[in-house]
Amino acid sequence: MGAIEVVDLAKAYGELRAVDGVGFEVAEGEFFGILGPNGAGKTTTLEIIEGLRRPDAGSVTVLGERPWPRNPALLPRMGVQLQASSFFERLTAREQIHTFAALYGVRPARGDDWLEHVGLVDKVDTRVADLSGGQMQRLSIACALVHDPEVVFLDEPTAALDPQARRNLWDLLSSLNDSGRTVVLTTHHMDEAEVLCDRVAIMDRGRVLQLDTPRRLIRSLDAPTRITVAAGQLDQGQAEALPGVERAHADADGLVLTTREPAVVLARLAGDGHLDGIAVAAGTLEDVFLAVTGREYRP
Amino acid sequence: MSAYVALSLAIIKGFLRDRASVFFALVFPLMFLVLFGGVMGDRAQSKVHLIEVGEVGLVDDLTGGAREAFEETFEIDRSPDLAAAVAAVRKGDADVAIEMRGDTLVAHYTQTDQVKAGITQGTLRAFVDGSNVAASGRPATYSFASEAVEDDSLRTIQFVTPGLLGWAIAMSASFGAAATLNGWRSSKLLRRLQLSPVPTTTVVAARVSVTVAIAFVQTLIFVGLGVAAFGLRLTGAWPAAVPLLLVGTLCFMSIGLLAGAVARTTEGAVNMANFIVLPMSFLSGSFFSLEGTPAWLQAVSWAMPLRWLNEGMLDVMVRGEPAAAILLPLGVLAAFAVAITLLAARLFQWETT
CATH class of the missing domain: 3.40.50.300 (P-loop containing nucleotide triphosphate hydrolases)
Structure with missing residues (x-):
């Protein structure tokens, strides 16, 4: 009990x-x-x-x-x-x-x-x-x-x-x-x-x-992982051509790659020597909240 | 350490460390006692300031005991100028100016201070009568002696002490209960205590014990200072004031509970308690006697629990009434306490929003 x-x-x-x-x-x-x-x-x-x-x-x-x-x-x-x-x-x-x-x-x-x-x-x-x-x-x-x-x-x-x-x-x-x-x-x-x-x-x-x-909870969400690489290493077109990358966009920190196969993408980036300033963000509970309520989390 | 002792200690430390609470419970009322009992009480005893204009044989010829008696009542100055002397009386620098017009003693006095005006008229008339008797060479047939009925003293302190004490206790009991109920509710300490294994009765008992202890300390200081410094004299049944103070404290705690239950903030609760207690103190004769006030005011005053507390204390502490005189006030105060507590319990809400 x-x-x-x-x-x-x-x-x-x-x-x-x-x-x-x-x-x-x-x-x-x-x-x-x-x-x-x-x-x-x-x-x-x-x-x-x-x-x-x-x-x-x-x-x-x-x-x-x-x-x-x-x-x-x-x-x-x-x-x-x-x-x-x-x-x-x-x-x-x-x-x-x-x-x-x-x-x-x-x-x-x-x-x-x-x-x-x-x-x-x-x-x-x-x-x-x-x-x-x-x-x-x-x-x-x-x-x-x-x-x-x-x-x-x-x-x-x-x-x-x-x-x-x-x-x-x-x-x-x-x-x-x-x-x-x-x-x-x-x-x-x-x-x-x-x-x-x-x-x-x-x-x-x-x-x-x-x-x-x-x-x-986070895994069940099937939330994409975001991989950020420092600016100037590869351009948006190159990034989107990489296997496993769903899309890529530039932000203040550099180029953000969105993927559901982070292992594949990271291996490729490592092989090409693009690991400088890399940051990986997996899904969070905040994404879970967004997914189950359909609205932004506001504490 | 038992929960009761621990809670009582926590409350009493919280009280003693709050300078404002200590000031309003102990120092502030004492300031009024000193003001009313000391300063104003002395003035009633002070000599009548008399200006003798020119020669007033009646006064100048007094000898022996008569002279002594006269000088006990009057402080005598001399002035040749009647107009200046009357002006001094009008301005309040002197109380009376006397002159002789032939065989008539003329007194110029002011009605501003009725007590002194009364003393002046009465005493001068007595001396004139006495002098007439002496001049006629016949012994007086009648004589007059006065004695106050109130324990041979009409002093202000006798009447001021119980009333101010009643006000002081009403303040500290109601403020304490209001601040505790409201403050503990908003800090959720009440909820926290509810979730501890301590019974509610223990929490209430601790708060009541501390308030009653504060009330008795107030009483000790008030009566002690009154007796030691201002010549207060308690009459026989004064110990009967103890149960009266106890029930009076409970009654004003219930008023504090009501304020604490209704108000949204702790400051608001204390202000509301003050808003109830201060006007009530005026209407209950805490600051001045209600003798001679209109009948409607008297009627209103008997609807105030503080009037009953004050009257009960006056009866046994200074009027020399027997202990049984507290029974009716005791019953009325207890009824107020029960009714107001029930009302407070009905109006109390856990959430203030």
Whole structure:
């Protein structure tokens, strides 16, 4: 049995069908991502699974328990990080995590361990308002994990972070399921889901459109690979004449060759000595999103 | 550490580190206590400034005890110029100017300060009567002594302290509840706590405990300063004010919950609580006595929970009423607390958009 089972979930706010027939299963120890643009229904789905909202229809079990209505037997086994930074006002990082430790009946020392683990040792006496966005998210994750839960829910942990801080957080996030813990994460960053998640559910307009491993999703798309070579090595006509190249066009970086047989094209380019400044871009989840929704991805 | 203790500590640290909250809960009301109790209270006791124009035999001839009594009431200056003396009275530099017209003592005084005008008239008349008696050589048949009914003191501090204390507690309880409910909702901390194994009752108990503790600290400081610096004297049943303060705090927390539930932002919630509490304080006699105000105003004031809190405190703290005097105010405040909390719970929404 999966750690989380979601069947035919539906939730409407007036006319808006925020969640519309969502179903999936998350295995124990899996890193599961829910991916989609803002307003896709990710957070509502997550909040129903956590037990914060009652679904209009459908059922949810987490670790074999029903999260709604508030289930005190389940709560200590779950860790949650909500979208906003949910902290007590004007407390330091250490005071925050000690308070959360006490809420879960855990020794304060566990909190200190987690502060160290998330790299906040030199910020323990800093108040949350003075932490950077990335540090706040680290503290928030530490507070969610202080009681060593079996399942942890992270709602857009990297939202509002600059790209550098976002990548810094990936190391921490990817280690969260090392000890067999189940992780469910929502994000609107395609690259993040690709790097972190074992499986990804792509959501839009309250529905799950695709659900698979990131690799398989991209491969199933049969998306072309784009090979860029530095300008001046070969002209457009020559490039389009190469076997396997579907078309070629010039852009600011050089000449871009589009192909579904990258191995053939690369071998030929190597043989002709055209590898200078070469760049290869395979399909991404963004292409998958474009293919399944028929519209540009707008986070 | 239990969840209750940890939450209480977190809330109290958050309060103590917020200078604005501490200022409005403790310092700001104390400023009013010093202003009302100290400055204005002293003025009521100050001597009447009297200008003696020319020779006033009645005053000049006073001797012994009579002279002493007169100088206790009046601070005497002399001036030869009646017009200048009357001008000084008109401008407020002096309170009264006296002159003799034949056998008549004429006092020129101003009605601006009715208390001093009253003292001036009464005292001068008494001295004239006394002098008449002395001149006639017959002992007085009647004499008059006055004693205030309020614990031998009519001092301002007695009436100002409970009212200002009521206002201070109303502010800190309602602001605290409004800011907590609204702030914790918008930071999703309320949601976060809902997803922890701690029961809601524990969270509520921690917030209530901290607010009640702050209210008792306010009371200690207010009454302590009043007794030590301004001569406040508590009457017998004053410990009965403790349950009254407790229920009063709950009542104003419920008003804060209402503001916190309705307002969109935390600042808005605190402003709304202030918008309710400040006018209520005026209408409930926190800043000035409602004695002698129109009947409709009296009627309105009894619809205010703060009026009940203030009256209950006045009864047991300074009017010398027995402890049973708090029962009715206690019941009314508890009813307000329950009704307003239920209303707040109905109006509360998790999402503010």
